[in-house]
Amino acid sequence: MSTATYCPNSPEEIREMLAAIGVGSVGELFSPIPEALRAQSFELPPGMSEFELFQRMKGLAEQNAAGVTNFIGGGFYDHHIPAVVDHLAGRSEFYTAYTPYQPECSQGTLQALYEYQTAICRLTGMEVSNASLYDGGTALAEGAMMALRVTGRNRLVVDSGVNPFYRQIIATYLANLGVEIVDLPLHNGVTNRPALASVLDDRTAAVIVQNPNFFGSLDDLTDLADEAHAKGALLVASVYPVSLGLVASPASMGVDVVTGDGQSLGNPLSFGGPSFGFIATSKKYIRNLPGRIIGETVDREGTRGFVLTLQAREQHIKRHKATSNICSNQSLCALRGLIYLASLGKEGFAELARLNYDKAEYAKGLLGAIKGVRVVNHAPTFNEFALELPKAADQVVASLLQKGLAAGVPLGAYYPGMERSLVVTVTEKRTKGEIDLLAAKLEEALWS
């Protein structure tokens, strides 16, 4: 019954249609399917009405603990999303359209994505951006594969400061391609220069880093870029876009391929997705970019318009020779990213980054001053920092979780030997009161 809405044709109409086709029943239309191939089971519950469905889904969502105060990041960040983002990305002409293959009736999506590409270029300082990839991890993997294509080499040096999940994704993506991956241990929580010098060679396609890294540490990548370039390798960096409101752009540090996750730009946490991956590089590498790219052109009257361009890189034309297999991307999330950036604007975005920095610095000072607690980072940090505790971090985090505080991400699982450390994240949404409460509860958990 509930499906009546979605399959509109009435019994009479169905009869008329069958007559037009010249068959007696809908069943006949499935005659090309031999009986032997028919489904052996299809055990699903009966449908329900919209009201019952919504109650059910609400009940499900309410099985998640509400009101947990987040000091956790790990790649996804709890930022405020301006109301305009939902309202505008919620325009059904945006979210119920598909890939703009027909530009004349898709200028809305096409112009928005061109504006998105421009925003990514301006944030990162790079010359070209595509129209989005899946997420931050897959974007970094695509960046790595791009470096393999550009250099024609098959060796990668991956800094241990890169999000462990991202490193897993790179490893998974490359597992079958006979690419050598060299893990670079950290030094003082940032890229280990001497170690890099020793592993970097002329078979290396790229050095892969993250800035700020998984511990929140910021690094000046300039010398890394020089090192890499000296060996004919590229520097591929994954960045946290919000940091770019305050931190020097990857381009200014000599990065060749910049990637990152766009969740923090106006996309809800939503238990991990959807977000979007971005990738930007220099014009000379544009033909090696994966995914869709929007370009400006003119129509027959000379009016400006936008189209999918350089499609010869893509799977639907190049098939197995394509730069990537990606087809559907994360356009709507990228659109949200654009609207988010435009809503804060040049000044507001810089202020927001500063606000994240100031709040995290306040928290770092407060938490680092707790007896027995040590700030792990030597380098400056953006809105995350690592603490070493006098106790096992797992245990402390678990106990604070019971009090409604997600105090941070314990590092033991990702960095053997760091079982007493955790990474704490502070965004603009965390009030001084919440930070003070975390400090009090942490002290309590450690010493009483």
Added chain:
Amino acid sequence: MSTATYCPNSPEEIREMLAAIGVGSVGELFSPIPEALRAQSFELPPGMSEFELFQRMKGLAEQNAAGVTNFIGGGFYDHHIPAVVDHLAGRSEFYTAYTPYQPECSQGTLQALYEYQTAICRLTGMEVSNASLYDGGTALAEGAMMALRVTGRNRLVVDSGVNPFYRQIIATYLANLGVEIVDLPLHNGVTNRPALASVLDDRTAAVIVQNPNFFGSLDDLTDLADEAHAKGALLVASVYPVSLGLVASPASMGVDVVTGDGQSLGNPLSFGGPSFGFIATSKKYIRNLPGRIIGETVDREGTRGFVLTLQAREQHIKRHKATSNICSNQSLCALRGLIYLASLGKEGFAELARLNYDKAEYAKGLLGAIKGVRVVNHAPTFNEFALELPKAADQVVASLLQKGLAAGVPLGAYYPGMERSLVVTVTEKRTKGEIDLLAAKLEEALWS
């Protein structure tokens, strides 16, 4: 700071504008206002950002008790609102437009309101409807005043089954117009025929009733219409629109002016508003209708289009001779009503009404069977019914409220002598489980 968004001009632009005007400061523009008239106080707190605002408002809303199960009505009903209603009425071209004075760029609103008028006519069986009034109570008052205009008389007979709030509104509206209002006591919970016969005279402009009435009782109004018409009076009835999916139409019973509240048609409870009032009547009374009316016509090419029509009735033209002072109405809520009705459709709306009826009948049977509890209604009821308890209803309702059950509306405050009675409302949203729980808790409250 937060206001920067809403007053866009930058300091430079403001300077340019002042120069163009030829004044030195914005202050000068206020020079027509003598110093002596300037504000003596303007003590308001400073502004805040969108994020802080939303947190504040959320906190306020959370000061209301959540999860109360509603068995209360009293004019506003807890019905499910299909998701499409918010999505479509949420189109900003609808909600950020205003009265469609310029038809060429307002066909969206105009056609929708014409469709709304048609829906109201088809629900009530009447010939003409306006484009909405404020709410159910004021619509009934407008209906009463319409009857005064039509008949040129100044006496009204008001049935006591009419929502006490609506009766107050009528009294308030007419307090200064020297109109005689005769209250008609109930007989067996419905209109008292003998009493009516005795008060109805040829000075009476209208008999005013509600169906189903405040106790949920349904009545066949046919004889009342005959009585009224025999005396040259009109029958004005306020109806609960959802009941019209199951109950004979007011037109079929001879009602002259039909009014009601549209909240139950796709408008949230929202602590009492906004909803909309509807009013429908026969074509012969159209020039006496209050408020805006949309009419069909053609453009210069003969294409169909819609316009505000018969504006000569309205205040902006007739000023003090207008049929009403109403200007802004409740268009967006009326649009929601139309979308709501169209989303359920002919069959679904009838089913929904039946569902409300069946659930209320089940509850009536169950609750009426509790020891010491008596169903007050003699007549059939729609989705509300009155119960007489062995205890003061106030006390019982208050105690069930503590358990998260809004069991009903105690009648004592509105019907002296009925301190032990309450009206219980059951909509399609109330599950059998919730009804059974109410029965159990009520019995408990009465006997343990």
Added chain:
Amino acid sequence: MELIYEKSVRGRRGVAPPACDVPRAADLPGNILREEKAELPEVSELDLVRHFTNLSRRNFSVDTNFYPLGSCTMKYNAKVLENCAPLFAPYHPMTALLPGGGPLAQGSLAMLHGLSGALAEITGMDEVTCQPLAGAHGEMTGIMLIAAYHRAKGNKKKYVVVPDSSHGTNPASAAMVGYEIVTVPTAPYGDMDLDAFRAAMTDEVAAVMMTCPNTLGLFNPHIREIADIAHAHDALMYYDGANLNAILGKVRPGDVGFDVIHVNLHKTFGTPHGGGGPGSGPVGVKRELVPFLPMPRVVKEADGSFAVETDNPLSIGRTANFFGNFGVMVRAFAYITMLGREGLIQVSEQAVLNANYVMSRLKPYYDLPYDTTCMHECVFSAGKQLRHGVHAIDIAKFLIDRGYHPPTVYFPLIVKEAIMIEPTETESKETLDAFIDVMIEVAKTAESDPEALHQAPLTMPISRLDETKAAREQNVCLG
């Protein structure tokens, strides 16, 4: 575009109601049972969505077009306000009226009390009721309060005085409360003619209704004097708050002699206009009128909690179902909270700046009947253009072709061929400049090619409509 009814297909279903989990009850008796189902649309959810989405695209709106509709204050409504209202959607108003229900509705009651308080401070009144559902409803409520005041004092009053520049709702509202209307002409300088006013004032006058700045966008410097004259006759001063957007933090009606005021939350306080409504018209009064305020009334208890007062012997009674257009009020309260003191002052300053900018730039091209500094709006006349046979309405239609919603052109009635422009503070100089350029283009076209203006609009789904046919045929419902 087809009507939704014309898209109906017999038996087609839309959204399904929940399944029935109780036994089917015995049918209603035949005489009250509906014989034939109402002929509502029979469409699928997709048909429905396409229909209304495409219908919406046939509107101009603030979110898509500059909308300088004079007197209506079509300012931009911040989206966060739209997100605040639904926070209160689930709450039933009756809850607060149930025995023991107050404590369960503290959030809603606090909002109502907070909004009333803020509006009282903004307008300089002693107490505010939020029950009235729109501006006109507020006017009627206000005049009822005045009538109750006079009744209580035993005053015999018969008339309400309004300037001829007043909005139609003013006399209409007063008439609905049973008063006769005395209209005072406007003096050449744009304010109410003081001598005529003096002459009109007698002890039978119940109230004087004024809009200040008036509908010409002019602030009347003699308000205090006018109020003194009125009060000398024990006539009360009513302030139509529709133009309050001009004077936030600058003037408080309560400070300058007004006794009763309504404010249009949907104008000054940034709530959307909904294609004609809902609005909200809270009414503020001075101390002497507080006892007459309608019920229910939200009061703050000694312990800081909020309660509902439901009856009061002197109250005029009730003017609406419950507490008023609550959802609209939530937006307005959030608006006031977000902007704060400085923000609200800025609103008026920028609204006045924008209006004067448009006025001074267009003055060379259009007649300006009252040539003086305006407040939040300016009123031109198409008199100059009329000499070429071009009416204000022709100019309006041409603006539509250029993507602008026309200014108000049917009002104020005292200016012939009026063009009433209210840019509001949310519009930028760039938007105003672009609009001004088009207005200048129109003025030139009126001379060079008046016919072009008579043809407009040409870019809309329909051209000009035959309004006489509509009024004659009265087709207001699909047969």
Added chain:
Amino acid sequence: MELIYEKSVRGRRGVAPPACDVPRAADLPGNILREEKAELPEVSELDLVRHFTNLSRRNFSVDTNFYPLGSCTMKYNAKVLENCAPLFAPYHPMTALLPGGGPLAQGSLAMLHGLSGALAEITGMDEVTCQPLAGAHGEMTGIMLIAAYHRAKGNKKKYVVVPDSSHGTNPASAAMVGYEIVTVPTAPYGDMDLDAFRAAMTDEVAAVMMTCPNTLGLFNPHIREIADIAHAHDALMYYDGANLNAILGKVRPGDVGFDVIHVNLHKTFGTPHGGGGPGSGPVGVKRELVPFLPMPRVVKEADGSFAVETDNPLSIGRTANFFGNFGVMVRAFAYITMLGREGLIQVSEQAVLNANYVMSRLKPYYDLPYDTTCMHECVFSAGKQLRHGVHAIDIAKFLIDRGYHPPTVYFPLIVKEAIMIEPTETESKETLDAFIDVMIEVAKTAESDPEALHQAPLTMPISRLDETKAAREQNVCLG
């Protein structure tokens, strides 16, 4: 229309960030401090809203137009599903991975487990991972699983076999996992040429990727036979689920010999396409491949609660940040829950009915290269029209002028001048009839006035674009 950057005004502010309630910290060292702020737009919230609202109006979409884009299953997405996703918006995925965090994320984990279970039953697979972020991502993940399977068995494999009718992502995905592609031609009857297939099969073939029904909309009755041949070489069968909408409840790939499958939630399971994404491409596998599934994996404990398994020695590892495109999955899970068993079966029946109806009505006017009962879509060729110099693309552009989003015309590559029409089950007969009438009109116009078709579209904000100029100039970012 101007770009948002072209609407920027120096110093103009948008949405304000919250006020800072902590002391300002010491600045970052100069070498890592950004020197110049990124040149993001500087617009007011109103400018922003007008810009994107008006941009949106320059799109065709399912909610505004019939959108029979073949292979993309542009069905209507019920609005209630859009309301379900935000219910999970506030939850951080890391919560479930924290020590003791599982119990705080039971709702999200239950949803993931429920969706996986439903998809396993629908496809006839033993387990499903929801991590892949789109169809192509699912393909790559699936091929990685196959590679892991072969590695574990010590199989030496080099090739992946795909029919020439396959979607570009199939060979592209296989290539990304390091396989060489062997392409098998399509036989005249529209299915993969069996003899050519047999010839292509060797022990070095790792997998055979098939879409069934294939991209011509035809169901291959020899699937089982093909699978047997593949399995005889220990090659695994991969099912591209993009066309699953045709066979819900009719055929389960797992029952007919497929070992790995991906489904496109954004196609078959009613989630919106977002102007290009996000999608979601869960992958289902048979028992032998379960050990290789990516991490994290949601498991149901004995006590009925849900937990997250984060490592497993045989796992291929991780293919995405967290659990996949969760918000998309919520919609799909709600869709499956709302429609239920009967509803899903009806989906395929009506989708197939609609496609065959369009096919039989248009057959007299367009070449039908493979003339047989189709499944959910039908593929015509503009061969007939080409004789008048009219290409499929010209037909597409003319449809735009009539308010229809064109069918797929660039694909499948094996049909020249392909016109691939997929109506989906949510469209009504009235909509199809209107579309068919226009398609017939186009066919006639192609003969009578081909030039008219070359000129189209004329009703859009722009006419046909110069794609060569775009590719040549590579202006992909505003300077």
